[in-house]
Amino acid sequence: MTGKEPLVVVGDALLDRDLTGHADRLAPDAPVPVVADCAERVRPGGAALAAYLAARDGRDVTLITALDDGPGGRELRRLLEPFLTVVPLPMSGEVPQKTRVLAQGRPVVRLDHGAGRAREATDEARAALAAASAVLVSDYGRGAADTLRAELRGRPPEVWDPHPRGGPPVAGTRLVTPARAEAHGFAAALPADRNQNGADAPRSDLRTVAHEACALVRHWRVAAVTVTLGARGALLSYGEHPLLVPVPAAHHGDPCGAGDRFAATAAGQLADGVLVGEAVEGAVTAATAFVGAGGAAGLLGPPRAAGTAPPADDPAGLVAEVRATGGTVVAAGGCFDLLHAGHVGLLQAARRIGDCLVVCVNSDASVRRRKGEGRPVNPLADRVRVLRALACVDAVAVFDEDTPERLLVELRPDVWVKGGDYAGAELPEAALLDEWGGQAVLLPYLDGRSSTALMARAAEGAR
Template structure:
């Protein structure tokens, strides 16, 4: 995805949901209270931050998106504080004021970067009397909106979320849901729904494998008519189900988890902002994953701006998207390439001593598609195939040399005697083999052909052979 997609300034996103004020009291602790066996915190700093749906709106504003926020607050001082915090960052607040409910406030007492206690100030109604007022505001804002995020914290603002989704659909505005609760039927017809694993399993039951998770996710998406379902799995990454495409998985981008507060808000904010610019779920998920990895490394409710996100993605693309990758990482990149309409070519071999014939072969292979993968036999595999004196160069060295060939995008490895398993796992668009083969005799050909791919046989350049080089050198 081109970095120009990060210019969100002409986009307007509506956020609707449960807004709250996150208040932090910071101070040192040096003694125990004489009144009770508790620490005494000498408060030296008070910090107010938007929370809940308000944090989603703040995250969008940090990206440079034009944002309108609709939520229910009390007629109290905390509502004014929340409004000032948001307006200062460019968020347009359209609050519905309640005579009975206070502004939801979460007070955290912090010392030495540790949370000692959290105090929640809130009251709930089973049926929020402001439903009609919220719906009227949403309907008024939709004509000038590129997308709407419904951020549900089960506090009541989205008690009638199905009506709001229908309003979005009628206006042809995509709706992105950060869900809550044990009934996902209320989100029927949404564009994308983003539960975490706990929320997802609360609906479909425990998933004992990734395959089971993907099957249940597919069924749930189809049941409720969502264009996409994104399950966030913490340290296990993300899984996206969209349209009729194969499930797309991404490993977590987090290097160190310091505080997960607000990570879900960041994911849905970045996800929506990128989608309205690229119109591709795969781009949106990639960027959202990187943004989440960034904010969980920060203390408290954190945000990321467009420049930071652009820099992270540039560094990631520059350092990890090409070259030597594990089979699992290569699979991620293949899915991205294929969804982008790129044709992926696969070949394999020992490549013990690289010679000009190999280089010419790689160039021919790359010309058959957009991306070229080369899978290399491990040292143990080479020994089984070629004898105890082989390989001459170990796997790391062989892959490093291949990585330097400009025609090759990805280099990976396999330990089996044949590449059958890795071909079936990666499912390339084109399978290439060099030498005197018939298509029917090529390992993996049946799998590739059955998935609509192609199998090609290329002729090696005459005069070059790894075996003859070794014999001449008396190795």
């Protein structure tokens, strides 16, 4: 058991594909970049991504979505079915597919294929929805939510993530999560007496968002609307004074999939019984970390099924998957006895260097030999659990020796990261990484942060 409530996701699944390469010249026959050495990554998109992310959180997830029997539909089933329950709806046409071509990590062009739509509801879908303890509607305007609208009216969802081409959320929905542009479009389409902006729109952009969110709460007759604002966070309105939830850190990574991460987190937290405001705060934090870790393009390896061990239990398997797609493996090491801001900043920066981060942790015996009796303060199981809870950490590996050389030889990371407090000191791992073409690097470290200093301050406070 995971201790997390199950979640039913109703919405439109897409199949997303990224072709990632580098561009350093233009084509001779047209002024367009030539993207060379492309590596392909395929992943769930749309409602399938929201369900995938919820399953990756360790939640029992059921996805109700339209699927066909073509290559796209079969590929989505292959990606999803080992980790969540798929309840298919009949589809007219093919599963929509979205292909992005990226050069140096930046999108160059997007190609859309397939215009399939959900055709009708099924008894299996109705039964799954009737038994749901929590529901997320992830509407991508392809008809899945509309086929079950009558059932959703009788069981309003926890979260409705709307789409301009989809229908409105049903009355009684606890939280609706449009992006800024979507909220503006929905509000502009309201009758004049419902839209408080009209011709006299407030001059402040934030004030405009607040007025539009308030108008949508009243028009849709929902409990709350939160408008996601990208790097500015999210604005939550219950129809009166709004709550602005800022992002915990500024990231300039790929935002693709951040809205799905936001909706999946908010729905999961509401399912677990937290208040709407707390769920929005948690969703902002999760979406920010998601973007910082590379967005949807940074998703590597399968989500874990509910009740199973997290991927961190298999760092070697994760490394193999990253290598198979041409990704960069980053590793960092330490005791991490009392996790502090210096540790977190270092690990977040390390994760941004590559496509996965493996943290190598000293065992209790290894810490004791290095730090002396009384250390570690926190046993290995607790230290590993805290590290795994960080969004920037993809896997944790433990070594019992004084140094991590044996583990590094097994993992063979492309980059080995140490804190800037090692500047000027010998890095014995550097020569080891040279053997397979890896590189040891130093990253800036927050001054004055250390587990030893924390313990000293705690002891002084006790006295």
